[in-house]
Amino acid sequence: MLYELRRYDVAAGKLAALVDRFGSFTVHKWKEYGFRLIGFWTPVVADRSNQLVYIWGWESMEERAKKNAAWRADPERAKKWAETEKDGPLVNRVDNQLMEPTSYSQIDRGEPYGPDASSRSPYLFELREYQAMPGKIQNITDRFGNFTCGAFKKHGFRQVGYWHNVFGGNSNELIYLLAWESLDERMAKFDGFAKDPERARVFAESEKNGPIVQQVRNMILRPTAFSPIK
CATH class of the missing domain: 3.30.70.100 (Alpha-Beta Plaits)
Structure with a gap:
C-alpha cells in the first residue's frame, strides 16, 4: 500500500x-x-x-x-x-x-489504535516527522521498530502508523501518527516515556557514534466530522 x-x-x-x-x-x-x-x-x-x-x-x-x-x-x-x-x-x-509503510506500521498490520470511534469521543492526532542525520535513517527506523514502538505501547501511546517518504518529501525522514484523548494525556505519557530508564539506555547505545535525529517536527490535528479515522 x-x-x-x-x-x-x-x-x-x-x-x-x-x-x-x-x-x-x-x-x-x-x-x-x-x-x-x-x-x-x-x-x-x-x-x-x-x-x-x-x-x-x-x-x-x-x-x-x-x-x-x-x-x-x-x-x-x-x-x-x-x-x-x-x-x-x-x-x-x-x-x-x-x-510507504514501515514493516511495523500498525495500520498495515491491522492493529487498532483504539476502540471503535462510535463508542468514544474523537481523538486528537499528532503527526510527527523525524529528519535523520545524514546516513542515519535506517538507525532511526530500527530504533523505533526494535524498541520505541514497544516502549510507546507500554506507556499507553496509541500508534496509528509509520512511514517513509518515497516521492515529494525528504527521503531522510520517518513519519508517524499518534492518537490522544487530550493534550494533558499526551504530556503525561510523553513524560513517562522520557523518564523510562530503558529508554535512556537504548538511546545512549544507539547514539554512541553521534546523534541520529537532526530535527523533529510535529502537528496536533483535530479530525473533521467526515474523517474516516477519529
Missing part, C-alpha cells in the same frame, strides 16, 4: 468554505471513484489554522494516476469549483508526499 499525505495552505478566511466543500461534495465524489480516504484533519495550533491535512491510501501509482485523472475530468467537479471559487480561490498551495 502507498499512502499520500496532502497539506493545503488555505486562502485567508476560506478554511470553513474549503472544509464544507470537502464534506458536502468532494469526499462523496471520491467514494464514487474508489478513493481510499484514511483521515482528514485541521490543525489545533493557531499559527497553523489556515492549513488542512489528509491522507489517501493507494494500491499502486497506476491506480492513483487513473483515479485522479477521472476525478479531475468530472464535470460536476468543474461546476462545483466554479461555484465555490467565484469570489477567489480557496487554496493557495497543495503540498503532497507519497509514503
Whole structure:
C-alpha cells in the first residue's frame, strides 16, 4: 500500500468554505471513484489554522494516476469549483508526499489504535516527522521498530502508523501518527516515556557514534466530522 499525505495552505478566511466543500461534495465524489480516504484533519495550533491535512491510501501509482485523472475530468467537479471559487480561490498551495509503510506500521498490520470511534469521543492526532542525520535513517527506523514502538505501547501511546517518504518529501525522514484523548494525556505519557530508564539506555547505545535525529517536527490535528479515522 502507498499512502499520500496532502497539506493545503488555505486562502485567508476560506478554511470553513474549503472544509464544507470537502464534506458536502468532494469526499462523496471520491467514494464514487474508489478513493481510499484514511483521515482528514485541521490543525489545533493557531499559527497553523489556515492549513488542512489528509491522507489517501493507494494500491499502486497506476491506480492513483487513473483515479485522479477521472476525478479531475468530472464535470460536476468543474461546476462545483466554479461555484465555490467565484469570489477567489480557496487554496493557495497543495503540498503532497507519497509514503510507504514501515514493516511495523500498525495500520498495515491491522492493529487498532483504539476502540471503535462510535463508542468514544474523537481523538486528537499528532503527526510527527523525524529528519535523520545524514546516513542515519535506517538507525532511526530500527530504533523505533526494535524498541520505541514497544516502549510507546507500554506507556499507553496509541500508534496509528509509520512511514517513509518515497516521492515529494525528504527521503531522510520517518513519519508517524499518534492518537490522544487530550493534550494533558499526551504530556503525561510523553513524560513517562522520557523518564523510562530503558529508554535512556537504548538511546545512549544507539547514539554512541553521534546523534541520529537532526530535527523533529510535529502537528496536533483535530479530525473533521467526515474523517474516516477519529
